[in-house]
Amino acid sequence: MKSNPSRTLFRTLFATGLLAAGLCSCCPNHNTLTQAEIADGWQLLFDGKTLDQWKDFNGDSLTQPWHVVDGCIQAAGDGSDLSGYIVTKKQYENFILDWDWKLSPGGNSGMLYHVVENPYFAVPYVTGPEYQLIDNEGWEATNAPTRLEEWQKLGVDYAMHLPNPDSLLVNPQGEWNS
Template sequence: MKKLLSIVLIFGLVCSCDSNKKKSVPKAEPQAQNDWIVLFDGISTNALRGYGMDEFPQEIWYVENEALIANPYTTNRDLITKERFKDFELEYEWAVDTAANSGVFFHMQEDLTMESGNGNSPNWLDNYELQILDDENFYDTLAVRSAGSLYDLIKPVNKELKPIGDFNTAKLIHNNGHVEHWLNGKKVIDFTMDSPEMKELLGQSKFKENPEFHSDKEGHIMFQHHGQRVYFKNIRVRRLEP
């Protein structure tokens, strides 16, 4: 009986040690390129700055009710990410006031001044733009320039917009030249930048005189200040593996 008790005790100690060893093993940390970077959480604007500026453009953009808002009563100043991105997934929410216009750009370079001359933002003729718009009241009603479109190039499909003032969810993915734009859970744009189809579209567009159109493969993400009130919230981005 003593021998049997000793065996049971020894077995119990071995199992206990093995269990403790298993508990002490830390979980593997996720790879850095898969981590989400919060660009705006409803409070902090530390991840963003004004185009051509070192700091956030206070009063031109402001935070209210956990939303990042473009002030229509100031001079235009776009917002860009402090970090630069190549392949990425961007998630955000947006809403517009009546007849408001804005857009999201990527791979942006700060090589032009803010003197736009016509109320538009710098580089708008140099880069792909995912359009943000009040489709009901904006004067330009072409589908290829409507909300969710790849501005002046591809009209959105399967689009369902929220009413003015309500937030739409959006997702922009760039991965090795392939681009997807999702709006309210539905994919509305899908294209490859250097494909023959895109080259043909560019050759027939207002961008045809610009041989350097979106030639950069990495850069800032930009949120456009077009002179009207637009709202952004819950903005985050993660880098994609090569």
């Protein structure tokens, strides 16, 4: 993530979806920055080893079932709001977020951003948009006969903006995407 101070403060949020255990949000190799990236202001949010830079949404520490598996951030359990939401401890203003991810069969999760932490908000998705991460076909097969609407599918700004399908280049479920 590259910081750029020019807006009011928000937190970057990594959120569970209906099946958070299906999300693996990390690089296929160890998370590192080149000297040029460091000089340009990029910062790692996840080192591939610990969740030291993360905490519960509206909390002071990380208490929910989030852990590191094979260099990836994962949540144990069956997903839902009960899996909890994690945010970076540090606040960022205007930023560029770059991450690698893949989904397990039927996986459903997302990356929320520009969320506001305040005890008034029990869940972060009422305060910030979500980049939807979901295995479209696998989720529908697992949850049939429920069908996903276009505004719920992979790569959408959930319930807000649909991506241009010609520019949405996604590898098949189980492979790495950026």
